[in-house]
Amino acid sequence: xxxxxxxxxxxxxxxxxxxxxxxxxxxxxxxxxxxxxxxxxxxxxxxxxxxxxxxxxxxxxxxxxxxxxxxxxxxxxxxxxxxxxxxxxxxxxxxxxxxxxxxxxxxxxxxxxxxxxxxxxxxxxxxxxxxxxxxxxxxxxxxxxxxxxxxxxxxxxxxxxxxxxxxxxxxxxxxxxxxxxxxxxxxxxxxxxxxxxxxxxxxxxxxxxxxxxxxxxxxxxxxxxxxxxxxxxxxxxxxxxxxxxxxxxxxxxxx
Numbered sequence: 001x002x003x004x005x006x007x008x009x010x011x012x013x014x015x016x017x018x019x020x021x022x023x024x025x026x027x028x029x030x031x032x033x034x035x036x037x038x039x040x041x042x043x044x045x046x047x048x049x050x051x052x053x054x055x056x057x058x059x060x061x062x063x064x065x066x067x068x069x070x071x072x073x074x075x076x077x078x079x080x081x082x083x084x085x086x087x088x089x090x091x092x093x094x095x096x097x098x099x100x101x102x103x104x105x106x107x108x109x110x111x112x113x114x115x116x117x118x119x120x121x122x123x124x125x126x127x128x129x130x131x132x133x134x135x136x137x138x139x140x141x142x143x144x145x146x147x148x149x150x151x152x153x154x155x156x157x158x159x160x161x162x163x164x165x166x167x168x169x170x171x172x173x174x175x176x177x178x179x180x181x182x183x184x185x186x187x188x189x190x191x192x193x194x195x196x197x198x199x200x201x202x203x204x205x206x207x208x209x210x211x212x213x214x215x216x217x218x219x220x221x222x223x224x225x226x227x228x229x230x231x232x233x234x235x236x237x238x239x240x241x242x243x244x245x246x247x248x249x250x251x252x253x254x255x
Contacts, residue, residue: 002038003174009045010061010158016053021161021168031115033220034193034210035242037249041171041191047209048160052169055159057099063157064097065172069223070129070147075234078150078227080141082238086110089139090223091147093126104129106136151226152178167204168196177226185229189249192220218242 036044054061070091071077080088090107104126105119118136127149134147154176160169172192178184195206210216220242228236228243236243 002042005042006038006045006173007062009042009049010054013045013049013052013054013061013160015056015061016161018055018057020053020165021055021159030197032195032197032207032217034195034215035218035220035245035249036191036193036213036215037189038173038191040213040215041173041193043213044193044206044209044215047212048206051162051205052160053163055161060098061158063099063159065153065155065157066095066097066125067153067155067222068093068125068127068149069151069153069226070126071150072142072145072147075150075227075231076141076145078224078234081109081221081224082235084238085141088141089137090221091129091137092223093122093129095125102126104133104136106138149180151223151230153222153226154178155222162205166198167206169206170194170196172222175222177222177230179226179230183230185226187246187250190246192222218245 055063057063070093077088077090081090086109088109090109091105092107093102093104095102102122102125103119104122105117108116108118110116120133120136129147137147154174155172156174158171158173160171161167162169170193172194173190175187175190175192176184177186193210195204197204224239225242225246227234228239
C-alpha cells in the first residue's frame with residue numbers, strides 16, 4: 001500500500017523534536033498549498049529527504065488530528081472565502097490526538113498570501129464556542145451573530161522543517177469530513193501540502209522539487225472543500241476547478 005511506503009520513507013528522515021520545531025512556528029506567514037496523489041507525495045519525499053527534518057514525538061512521525069469548524073447559520077465565513085473576500089476568517093477548534101492537546105483558533109487570511117493565526121489552549125476540543133471567546137474573532141462581517149459547529153474534519157499529518165529552520169511543511173493525508181447530519185466523505189488518495197515561510201522563497205528545495213514533478217500551487221481550504229462536498233445546495237461555483245481536480249485524483253486511485 002502507498003501509505004505504508006510513505007511511512008517507510010518518513011522513517012528515513014532525520015528527526016526533530018517539538019521544542020526544536022518551535023523556532024519555526026511562523027504564526028504570521030506566507031502559505032503556498034499544493035494537492036497531489038499519494039504516489040506523487042512519495043516521489044516528493046524521496047526528493048527532499050536530505051534537506052528536511054521530520055517532527056517526531058514519542059517515536060511517532062505521523063499524527064492524527066481532529067478539527068471542528070464553526071460558522072454562522074448561513075455559512076458567512078464559507079461564503080466570504082468563496083467570494084474571495086480579503087481579511088476573511090476561519091474559526092475552528094483542533095485536537096492533536098496523540099499529545100492530547102486542544103486549541104481554539106482564529107485563522108485570518110490577510111491581503112495577498114499572508115496568513116495570521118491566533119490560538120488559545122483549551123482543556124478539550126470545542127463543540128460550541130463559549131460566549132467569552134467570541135471577542136477573539138473580531139470580524140466585522142460577523143455582526144455579532146452566533147456561530148455553530150458545521151463540519152468535523154479528521155486527517156493524518158506529517159510535519160517537516162528545512163535544516164535552516166526557515167520553512168515549515170505540513171503534509172495532510174487520509175482526509176475525512178463529517179457534517180452535522182453525520183454524512184461522511186473520505187478522500188483517501190488526496191494529499192495536501194502547505195509550505196509555510198516567513199517570507200517568500202521560490203528557491204526552496206521543496207518548491208523546486210514540486211516544480212520538477214509538475215505540481216503547481218493550488219488554493220485549498222479543508223473547510224471550504226468539506227462544505228462544498230457535503231452541502232451541495234450551497235453555492236460552490238468558484239471551487240469547481242478544485243473539485244474537478246479531486247475527482248481526477250480519485251479516478252487515478254481507482255485505475
